[in-house]
Amino acid sequence: MSMFPISASDLRFVPNGHAVLQGLDLTLGGEGISVVLGPNGAGKSVLLRILCGLLVPSGGQLRWGVQQDCPAGVAMVFQQPIMLRAAVIENAALGLIPLGVGRAERQASAWAMLERVGLADRAKDSARQLSGGERQRLALARAWLTRPRLLLLDEPTASLDPSGAEMVERIIREIRTEGCKIVMTTHNLGQATRLADDVVFMANGRVREHVPVGEFFRRPASEEARLFIQGELPWQMAF
Ligand SMILES: Nc1ncnc2c1ncn2[C@@H]1O[C@H](COP(=O)(O)OP(=O)(O)OP(=O)(O)O)[C@@H](O)[C@H]1O
Ligand SMILES: [Mg+2]
Numbered sequence: 001m002s003m004f005p006i007s008a009s010d011l012r013f014v015p016n017g018h019a020v021l022q023g024l025d026l027t028l029g030g031e032g033i034s035v036v037l038g039p040n041g042a043g044k045s046v047l048l049r050i051l052c053g054l055l056v057p058s059g060g061q062l063r064w065g066v067q068q069d070c071p072a073g074v075a076m077v078f079q080q081p082i083m084l085r086a087a088v089i090e091n092a093a094l095g096l097i098p099l100g101v102g103r104a105e106r107q108a109s110a111w112a113m114l115e116r117v118g119l120a121d122r123a124k125d126s127a128r129q130l131s132g133g134e135r136q137r138l139a140l141a142r143a144w145l146t147r148p149r150l151l152l153l154d155e156p157t158a159s160l161d162p163s164g165a166e167m168v169e170r171i172i173r174e175i176r177t178e179g180c181k182i183v184m185t186t187h188n189l190g191q192a193t194r195l196a197d198d199v200v201f202m203a204n205g206r207v208r209e210h211v212p213v214g215e216f217f218r219r220p221a222s223e224e225a226r227l228f229i230q231g232e233l234p235w236q237m238a239f
Contacts, residue, residue, distance in 0.1 A: 003064040003071045003149060004030030004181070006051065011060035013046055013205075020046050021057070022205040030149070032197030033172070033182045035213070037189070039228060042202040044185040048152045051183065052076040075148035079155045081139030083127035088119060091127040091138060095146040113141045117171055133164030140171050144180075151175060153184035157191065169195060189229065193217060201225045 006028040013021040021043050028034055036044045049055040050062065053070030064071050075095070083091050093110035101109070114120045117137040122130065127138060136156055143151055156172065157165035165188070172195060176182055183200075186192055192199060192213065199216040201209040203224045209216060220226045 001065060001067070001071075002030065003067065003073060004028070005065070006150075007061075007063050008050075009061045011050070011062055012058045013043070013050065013055065014058045020205055021050075023060070024202075024206050026200060026207050026210060028181070028183065030181050033176055033184065033195050034198050034200055035192045035196035036183065036185045036200045036202060037187075037192060037216075037228070038202035043205040044202055045154050047202070048076060048154050048183065048185065051150075052152050073147075073149040074152070075143040075146055075150070076152040077136075077139045077143050077154070077156060079158050081135055081142075083130070083135060083138070085126070085128060087124050088127045088130065088138060089114065089123040092119075092123075092141045092145060095142050099146060109145055110141075113145050114138075116174070117141045118167065131164075133160045133167065136160065136164070136168055137171060140168065140175070144171075144175055148180055150181045150183070153182065155185050155187065157186065157188065165191070189217075201228070203228075 008024055008026045011021050011024040024047065036047065038044055046055060050057055052074045084094065089107065089110050092114055093106040096106045096109065111120065111123065114123050117140060119134060119137055119141065122134065130138060153172070157168050160168060169191065172182060196213040199209070199211060199213050200207055201216065208222045209220065209225055216225065217229065220229055
């Protein structure tokens with residue numbers, strides 16, 4: 001049974017009377033990369049957490065296909081992934097345990113995946129010794145290994161240097177090529193133009209625009225989006 005389209009209608013998240021999402025409408029198809037943009041506090045991370053079932057909305061409707069509960073096959077990578085005090089390969093294989101995959105197969109799959117993300121030579125090291133960029137690649141490997149149908153990435157390159165970010169972007173593209181739907185947030189508009197098929201622009205807990213990426217940057221429909229793009233671009237254009 002397909003989990004797509006994912007549709008949110010009048011979605012609300014109002015913890016302790018504080019309206020974080022206030023009537024969010026969004027439909028996500030099962031293809032490509034949707035990049036969620038918007039200012040700090042817009043509700044992007046909350047939306048991702050709701051889409052993977054970690055937070056429960058206060059109101060409105062949310063469906064994954066015809067299902068009302070978050071289905072299997074959804075994986076999320078956080079901005080600061082949590083690593084167990086164990087070897088890189090053990091951390092990579094972690095997501096396969098609940099899927100009932102035997103130890104030998106877990107190790108073999110994890111090795112192959114570490115090769116793909118450029119961490120095979122670190123397999124036996126403690127995961128907690130990894131740099132931020134290496135941790136992020138390990139977290140992507142861990143999520144990718146479970147063969148999710150939907151992968152949610154919250155600012156996957158936020159604290160990475162340009163080469164670290166480039167490696168992560170390459171991995172994200174590869175995951176997309178394998179047919180996994182990706183929904184990610186970023187504050188890097190260059191990255192959004194490189195990766196996105198469509199842009200979901202959020203402000204004040206609502207989706208203001210959901211359009212193909214070229215259209216968003218060429219002809220933002222709302223004043224908020226126009227100001228948002230202007231506010232972020234000048235320093236990048238200076239180079
Ligand atoms: N679990 C939670 N319970 C209650 N409030 C929350 C929770 N998570 C986030 N919030 C609040 O929701 C609002 C939106 O937060 P969110 O983290 O989604 O913003 P964001 O768009 O991801 O911003 P940023 O660009 O800074 O990451 C904030 O005011 C935050 O304090
Ligand atoms: Mg956030």
